[in-house]
Amino acid sequence: MGQTKQEEEYGYDLFPERNAGKYKKGSVAESLLTFNHKCQVMLQLAVETSPYAKLLLGAMKNSGCTVFKDRHFACEDCDGTVSGGFDAATSQIVLCQNNIHQQSHMNRVVTHELIHAFDHCRAHVDWFNNFRHLACSEIRAANLSGDCSFSNEVARFHFGMKQHHQECVRGRALRSILAVRKINRQAAEKIVDEVFDTCFNDHAPFGRIPHGKKDAKFAHRDYENRNRYYANL
């Protein structure tokens, strides 16, 4: 099956199993020869234990987009080093079973992609045609998912202190855009710059930038109490 122009343009070539997987879904071959089962197990754990994920799932349910694991998540083999993606065409979060091997990584990818799904659910995001929308969601996802936490950056040998978080968010948003769209680096940088302030400061549904589990737990607490909160302002 040859690559269509559209597949290349929208980054679908990174996710070769979106149209047809190598092994039939649910087959013995799939479970023995791929990391599919491990991915499913880690996904289940992420959804049940990560306060980031729990908050996002709750917020999405309240916005009318209840997430069902079997419908809205797919564990697939992907190209290169990409860890996951959000496919707006099918409303699915793709998890790259061949590139995610640790639970902490799974938690982070699930959070990152859920942020895209949350944006898709609450706003008219034009994923395919509007680069500003794409950039905004990538900035938010890099900012709020823990992608740019101090420890993750150090693990990548990116050492920086003062406001390094913002540099990291900019850089990762840029990388994500360049990976899935045909656009030159300068144009992408310009777009990221244009929307950065707004999108960096949009912390929905967390209400804060969660730097770690405690922040995420407090954010979750605030979210659970939101009715009382808004009723008493």
Place this chain on the structure above:
Amino acid sequence: QTPRACSDYWSEYRHCRSLWNRFHHYYTYGTSPSCYQWKEDYYNCKACEKSTGGEAKQEALQRSERNRVAEQRKFSPVWELRRDPPSDWHLPLNHEKPQDS
């Protein structure tokens, strides 16, 4: 009723002042976090509970919280918010459907 339980204000204050949080705030914003507002809110909250002279404290507390909400909203969004969720969110997957945008 107060917007949050009084113990919530205290735990936010303690968390704000912690070394861990101050480190991460500097890492994110390049500045030290300002935590005194949480402490003030806690004392106002306790005063509301006592219900003597609670009115003024209640107002001060509400003002502080409304400020927090306003801080979160002072940007102009890049996209238009939906009134309803996407219509195809719950549609079943169709594996034969060709990918079209």
